[in-house]
Amino acid sequence: MADRATLERECAAFARYLGAGAGDAYVTEQYVAAHEAGVVELPGTTGFERSVVALARALPWSLRALDAHARVFGNGSLLRRKLVLLLAILETRAPHDEALDTPTAGSNLGMFVRMAWLGAVFATLVVVTALLLLPVRVVSLAGGAR
Amino acid sequence: MKRVLIVGSGASGVHFAQTALEHGAQVTMLDVGRVAPAPVLPDASFARFKREHADPAGYFLGSKFESVLFPGAKGEYYGFPPHKGFIFAPLERFRMRASGFDPLTSFARGGLAEAWTGGSFPFNAQELADFTLGPEGLLANYGRVAARIGISGADDDLSRFTPVHEHLAPGLPLDPHSAQLFERYGREREHLNTRLGAWMGRTRAAVRADDREGRNGCTNLGRCLWSCPREALYTPSLTLRALLKHERFTYLSGRHVARFEADESNRVRRVRAVELATGREEVHEVESLVLAAGTLASAKLFLDSLRAHGGRAPALAGLMDNRQVLVPFVNLAMLRRRYQSDSYQYHQLAMGFERPDPRHYVHGLVTTLKTALIHPIVQSVPFDLKSALWIFRNAHAALGIVNVNFHDDRRPGNRVELEADGDSTRLVVQYAPSNDEPERMKAALATVKKALSKLGCVVPPGMAHVRPMGASVHYAGTLPMSATRAPLTTSPAGESHDIAGLYFADGTTFPFLPAKNLTFTLMANADRIAQAWARA
Ligand SMILES: Cc1cc2nc3c(=O)[nH]c(=O)nc-3n(C[C@H](O)[C@H](O)[C@H](O)COP(=O)(O)OP(=O)(O)OC[C@H]3O[C@@H](n4cnc5c(N)ncnc54)[C@H](O)[C@@H]3O)c2cc1C
Ligand code: SF4
Numbered sequence: 001m002a003d004r005a006t007l008e009r010e011c012a013a014f015a016r017y018l019g020a021g022a023g024d025a026y027v028t029e030q031y032v033a034a035h036e037a038g039v040v041e042l043p044g045t046t047g048f049e050r051s052v053v054a055l056a057r058a059l060p061w062s063l064r065a066l067d068a069h070a071r072v073f074g075n076g077s078l079l080r081r082k083l084v085l086l087l088a089i090l091e092t093r094a095p096h097d098e099a100l101d102t103p104t105a106g107s108n109l110g111m112f113v114r115m116a117w118l119g120a121v122f123a124t125l126v127v128v129t130a131l132l133l134l135p136v137r138v139v140s141l142a143g144g145a146r
Numbered sequence: 147m148k149r150v151l152i153v154g155s156g157a158s159g160v161h162f163a164q165t166a167l168e169h170g171a172q173v174t175m176l177d178v179g180r181v182a183p184a185p186v187l188p189d190a191s192f193a194r195f196k197r198e199h200a201d202p203a204g205y206f207l208g209s210k211f212e213s214v215l216f217p218g219a220k221g222e223y224y225g226f227p228p229h230k231g232f233i234f235a236p237l238e239r240f241r242m243r244a245s246g247f248d249p250l251t252s253f254a255r256g257g258l259a260e261a262w263t264g265g266s267f268p269f270n271a272q273e274l275a276d277f278t279l280g281p282e283g284l285l286a287n288y289g290r291v292a293a294r295i296g297i298s299g300a301d302d303d304l305s306r307f308t309p310v311h312e313h314l315a316p317g318l319p320l321d322p323h324s325a326q327l328f329e330r331y332g333r334e335r336e337h338l339n340t341r342l343g344a345w346m347g348r349t350r351a352a353v354r355a356d357d358r359e360g361r362n363g364c365t366n367l368g369r370c371l372w373s374c375p376r377e378a379l380y381t382p383s384l385t386l387r388a389l390l391k392h393e394r395f396t397y398l399s400g401r402h403v404a405r406f407e408a409d410e411s412n413r414v415r416r417v418r419a420v421e422l423a424t425g426r427e428e429v430h431e432v433e434s435l436v437l438a439a440g441t442l443a444s445a446k447l448f449l450d451s452l453r454a455h456g457g458r459a460p461a462l463a464g465l466m467d468n469r470q471v472l473v474p475f476v477n478l479a480m481l482r483r484r485y486q487s488d489s490y491q492y493h494q495l496a497m498g499f500e501r502p503d504p505r506h507y508v509h510g511l512v513t514t515l516k517t518a519l520i521h522p523i524v525q526s527v528p529f530d531l532k533s534a535l536w537i538f539r540n541a542h543a544a545l546g547i548v549n550v551n552f553h554d555d556r557r558p559g560n561r562v563e564l565e566a567d568g569d570s571t572r573l574v575v576q577y578a579p580s581n582d583e584p585e586r587m588k589a590a591l592a593t594v595k596k597a598l599s600k601l602g603c604v605v606p607p608g609m610a611h612v613r614p615m616g617a618s619v620h621y622a623g624t625l626p627m628s629a630t631r632a633p634l635t636t637s638p639a640g641e642s643h644d645i646a647g648l649y650f651a652d653g654t655t656f657p658f659l660p661a662k663n664l665t666f667t668l669m670a671n672a673d674r675i676a677q678a679w680a681r682a
Contacts, residue, residue: 017532030203034211068530076218083531088214088521092206094197101520103482103540111482111540118533125530 001041006057007032013060014086017067020096023086027096030089040081048140049078052133068122069129147172147394148680151417152436153403153447155179156257157665158652159438160385161291162672163395169680172394174430176419178253179399180232182260182383188375192368192517193487205229206372206519215522226261227372233260239402239420240443241567244575247467248616251442255399256383258440258619259665263370263492264352264379265511266297266666268309272504273660278629278638279674287670289313295380296354296361297666303335304347307498307507308662317348318355318364321489323480323514323543327601328495330479334600343500344597349493349511352380352666360388368517370491401428405451406435406648414647434679438651438672441465441621445562445654446573448625452644453564453571461563462634464556465577466623466659471587472611473548473594475603477514480544487517497548499593506553508590509661515545546603550594551661552586556623577615587612620664622653639682640675651675 002010011031015023023031034040056066056079070079090096106114148171152159155177163173186205187195196202207213208228226234233254242249252258268288277284289312291297298315320328331338331346338344355378356363364378377384389395401419404427408414414435419428437444449459497510515523520538523545527534559578564571595605625642628635635643636655642648651672653664 018535019532026203034214037210039211039214039216064530064532067532071528071530076216080217080525080531084217084521084525085211085214087524087531087535088207088211088519089203091520092196092202094193094202097193097196100535101485101539101542103484103543104536106482108478108481115537118529118536122529122533 001035004032007035010053010057010082011086013057014063014083015090017060017063018083018087018090018100020090020099023090023096024093027086027089027093031086034085034089040085041078045078046140048137049074051136051140052077052079053082055136065125065129068125069133072126073130148433150174150434150436150679151176151430151432152438152651153177153417154257154438154440154443154652155255155382155386155397155399156252156438156440156652157259157382158440158668158672159257159436160382160389161294161669162436162438162651162676163389164294164385165673165676166680167389167392167394169677171680174396174398176401176403176417176430177255177397177399178237178402178422179255179397180235180253181255182232182373183229185373185375190367191488195369213519215519215525217525230261230373233258237402239404239570240446241570241572242442242446242575243572244616245577246579246615247465247575247577248614249442249575249621250616250619251440255386256381260373260381260383262381262665265493265496265663266350266352267496267509267662268311268350268670269660269662269667270307270309273507273658273662275505276626276657278627278657280638284667284670284674285309285311287673288666290673291666291669294385295352295669296358297350297352298355299350300348302347303339303345304496304498306345307509308350314350315355318351318353318490318494319366320494321486321514321516322483323477323485323516323546324494324512326479327477327512327514327546327603330601338597338600342593342597342600344593345498345500346495346512347498349496350666351492353490354378354380364490366488366490368487368489368491371518403439403447405447405454406432406645407451408455408645408648412645414645432647434647434649436649436651436679437654441624441653442562442573442575444650444652445624446564446571449562449564449573450571459564460634461561462624463558463561464623464626465560465562465575465621466554466556466656467577467615468554468618468620468659468661468663469552469579469583469587469615470613470618471550471552471591472613473550473591473598473605474609475546475548475598475605476541477544477546477601477603479602482540483543485516485543489516491517493549497594497597499590499597501590505658505660506586507661508594509551510594511549511551513547513549515542515547548594548598550590551618551663552583552590553661554659555580556626556657562624579615620653620659622656622659622664625650625654626657627655628657639678640671649675649679
């Protein structure tokens with residue numbers, strides 16, 4: 001498990017990604033507590049999963065791409081577990097619950113166009129990250145074999 | 147004065163007790179009876195709760211985050227709130243294993259219905275045909291129970307499937323999504339009724355709109371899943387609380403009843419219980435014994451008693467449960483609206499689907515999504531979480547689910563029996579669905595989807611979820627009532643044909659399980675059995 005300072009930074013970056021600002025002290029406290037309770041990083045967690053999280057921490061702008069990759073190739077992986085945990089914490093806490101769950105302005109047509117766009121971006125990110133992360137996967141596997 | 151000892155304080159036990167007391171009897175109730183935590187911020191709405199509670203994550207997710215649904219977890223879409231853990235906490239003395247069945251049992255004060263969603267749909271004459279009830283049926287009993295607990299609903303299109311009884315109070319105000327669906331149903335009614343055999347009406351729910359008898363009416367807090375803090379949504383522990391004031395009622399909780407004993411003439415004489423705090427054994431002499439421990443726990447108690455008496459216990463065949471399929475839908479007319487959080491959270495509408503055999507009627511509970519933990523749903527959208535959240539927030543008010551229920555019959559292979567487990571025993575539950583189930587389900591689900599489409603809703607492909615057997619928690623049928631005396635059956639009045647003076651007040655005696663939630667019928671039947679017992 002990462003140290004407290006790392007988890008705090010991670011929490012702020014992930015909260016920003018989910019659209020809830022940087023969270024707040026309570027959210028961070030809960031995020032760290034869940035890690036300490038041992039419900040996030042399970043015994044079977046692989047080196048590759050840890051590498052993906054380390055990458056997300058180091059390059060927060062890549063989070064969406066890494067998340068898209070994990071959604072397809074490792075839905076139960078460490079990054080997805082961390083993101084879902086944070087979403088669960090944020091949704092219990094005002095005002096983040098509102099920030100996450102209020103409809104956006106615009107028309108229905110606009111919504112469908114945006115959904116199609118999101119789908120296209122998602123598919124592209126999955127393909128690109130599958131290629132880019134291949135070396136990381138190979139290195140992790142080799143590490144695991146040793 | 148007649149005396150009776152009742153095992154269990156669930157929906158069945160408390161209504162037997164109340165009727166027995168009304169008929170002048172002396173009532174003792176033995177119960178494991180785990181107690182609920184006190185309500186928190188009882189007047190706060192769901193939204194206000196999140197603002198005002200000091201530790202909302204602890205409340206909603208649990209101190210060990212046990213109610214977070216992580217991706218890839220097997221099972222249902224939702225987790226039970228942590229503070230409802232007392233309802234389902236296992237009891238070391240009650241051992242069970244199951245195949246083809248996911249059983250739930252409760253050792254709580256009030257039993258499983260402390261967590262129920264209040265759906266209360268009376269069985270009609272065709273559905274009660276095997277119940278050996280006589281011409282009066284259960285209608286008067288439904289009315290009596292409705293007066294006690296408060297049932298809201300309406301005499302509308304669903305009345306063709308679901309009888310109207312006395313004391314049916316008007317339904318709660320509809321949330322905007324349910325109102326829109328109901329209005330659309332009004333416009334498409336002709337087509338839905340005649341072409342699809344699909345009907346819609348207000349749900350029947352055990353929830354009070356008005357303040358009465360120490361309970362507050364529903365004020366749309368939207369916290370039903372987390373236990374209604376106003377007691378507007380009925381739970382059996384409310385009846386138990388009222389019974390405790392009665393001078394002829396004795397309640398002994400923290401007791402696990404291990405078995406009963408009968409004399410040489412097979413008349414029940416005493417029960418043996420264990421006080422859980424001390425491990426001390428207690429013996430209670432009985433004139434009449436009523437098992438209301440829930441179908442599975444009553445079966446174990448019965449079989450353990452026969453085993454202790456004669457050395458062998460038979461298998462009890464005929465276990466039933468309703469298959470449920472969850473069909474999610476998106477109502478296109480509700481996209482991009484703000485969902486209404488201050489609203490009764492569970493189903494406000496119900497649907498009935500005709501089948502060629504009226505006993506195979508298919509029943510649907512229509513729940514529009516309002517307050518709920520959203521992380522289990524958002525993560526299921528097949529996108530990255532940021533995009534999934536964007537889609538969800540614009541679709542939240544348009545989402546809903548039809549919980550489609552199917553009937554069940556008693557079949558010999560579906561049974562419960564004992565196996566030895568050290569110096570104790572374990573209940574073994576075996577269940578397999580009927581051969582024609584896939585075909586019945588396919589036909590019914592096609593109709594459900596067509597009906598939803600006519601109502602302007604889209605069912606996302608591949609998202610219908612067939613719940614495992616056992617998940618509906620509508621268990622029944624292990625010692626059915628029968629007009630003819632036969633072993634391992636009961637009389638129409640619920641008295642065992644094997645052991646005199648032994649009664650069953652829970653689902654044990656149901657000979658058939660229609661597609662409707664059974665608990666209202668459990669209560670009505672317990673009232674009927676108690677009346678028959680008191681008059682005998
Ligand atoms: C989430 C959920 C939602 C539901 N929604 C609905 C719904 O909308 N509509 C509906 O009709 N039904 C619903 N149900 C089903 C309903 O809760 C049950 O049908 C009903 O509670 C059964 O009541 P019962 O009294 O027969 O048994 P139980 O509720 O199982 O009560 C058993 C009682 O017996 C006691 N007990 C057991 N064994 C012993 C023993 N050996 N010694 C001493 N005490 C013992 C327990 O402490 C408990 O008090 C739902 C259930 C769940 C879990
Ligand atoms: S909405 Fe639910 S929690 Fe709120 S008062 Fe009504 S029944 Fe109770």
